[in-house]
Amino acid sequence: DIQMTQSPSSLSASVGDRVTITCRASQSISSYLNWYQQKLGKAPKLLIYSTSTLHSGVPSRFSGSGSGTDFTLTITSLQPEDFATYYCQQSYNTPLTFGPGTKVDIK
Amino acid sequence: EVQLLESGGTLVQPGGSLRLSCAASGFTFSTYAMTWVRQAPGKGLEWVSVMTGISGSTFYSDSVKGRFTISRDNSKNTLYLQMSSLRAEDTAVYYCAKAPGYCTNGNCYDWFDAWGQGTLVTVSS
Numbered sequence: 648d649i650q651m652t653q654s655p656s657s658l659s660a661s662v663g664d665r666v667t668i669t670c671r672a673s674q675s676i677s678s679y680l681n682w683y684q685q686k687l688g689k690a691p692k693l694l695i696y697s698t699s700t701l702h703s704g705v706p707s708r709f710s711g712s713g714s715g716t717d718f719t720l721t722i723t724s725l726q727p728e729d730f731a732t733y734y735c736q737q738s739y740n741t742p743l744t745f746g747p748g749t750k751v752d753i754k
Numbered sequence: 755e756v757q758l759l760e761s762g763g764t765l766v767q768p769g770g771s772l773r774l775s776c777a778a779s780g781f782t783f784s785t786y787a788m789t790w791v792r793q794a795p796g797k798g799l800e801w802v803s804v805m806t807g808i809s810g811s812t813f814y815s816d817s818v819k820g821r822f823t824i825s826r827d828n829s830k831n832t833l834y835l836q837m838s839s840l841r842a843e844d845t846a847v848y849y850c851a852k853a854p855g856y857c858t859n860g861n862c863y864d865w866f867d868a869w870g871q872g873t874l875v876t877v878s879s
Contacts, residue, residue: 648816681865683799690849690869691791691799702867734799740861742815743789743801 649673649737651746659754666722668749670735675715679739682711682720685748686731695720696738725751756780756868758850763873770840770877776833776850776870784808784828787853787864790835792846793872802848803835804864806857813862818844840877847872 650673660666670680678698683691693702695711698718708723722729730753735746762774776788789804803814803824812824823836833850849872855864 679863683866685799690871691866692869693865693867696865696867736799736801736865738855738863738865740863741804741813743804743862743864745799745801748798 648742649676649739649744651735651737651744653733653735653746653749655749656747657750657752659752660725661754662725662727664725664754666725666729666751668720668733668735668751670713670718670720670746672716672718672737672739676737676739678714679737680711680713680718681736681738682709683734683736684729684731685734691734694733722751756852758852758868758870760848760850760870760873763848763875765876765878766840767879768841768877771836771838772840772875774835774837774848774850774873774875776835778831778833778850778852781852781868783826783831787855787857787862788826788833789851789853789864789866790824790833791849791851791866791869792844792875793849794843794846797846800846804853804857804862805833806862809857811857813857837875840875842877845875845877847874 682695685691790802851866852868853864
């Protein structure tokens with residue numbers, strides 16, 4: 648199974664900050680990497696698929712990059728509605744696996 | 755608008771069985787793979803199972819293989835998860851999700867672009 652790790656596990660940031668979250672796979676997954684946002688008590692929402700393709704309706708302040716084993720999610724100017732937990736997920740093979748999550752909260 | 759509505763979650767004793775349902779609308783259900791993802795209280799997301807749309811191929815995580823069965827009724831736009839031999843560690847919110855990727859040669863290249871609100875399964879005596 649492919650193991651996914653994320654760093655940091657949590658971070659505190661202010662509105663307007665640039666935030667970067669890193670996701671690493673235990674083996675190469677090419678560009679088969681996706682990002683989700685989950686707010687407390689709500690279902691996850693897809694942000695980005697295939698490393699860098701923004702899902703419909705997702706603001707352009709979100710972007711993704713990387714390939715192979717190392718990937719990043721960047722939020723260029725953090726907004727109040729962005730405080731949430733972010734998960735990466737590999738879609739390279741089954742079992743499909745998620746990272747442990749990165750919680751972004753208010754500084 | 756894509757809508758997914760899970761139901762069937764409840765309190766069940768260890769060793770018991772339960773069937774979850776997910777009613778879908780707003781897209782051509784039969785042409786998409788559908789998946790179940792769960793989240794234990796206070797924990798992260800765990801993929802459970804996926805079923806393709808047309809061929810009906812199924813894939814499971816090792817943690818549920820042999821105990822859970824995913825199925826679908828394309829005439830009713832409904833996805834199911836039959837769970838048996840339930841354990842305390844199966845306690846979680848179960849989400850169904852639409853999977854727009856593809857499965858081929860025994861592997862699935864899938865992500866999840868629409869989710870239901872989830873249904874809580876509690877396994878406890």
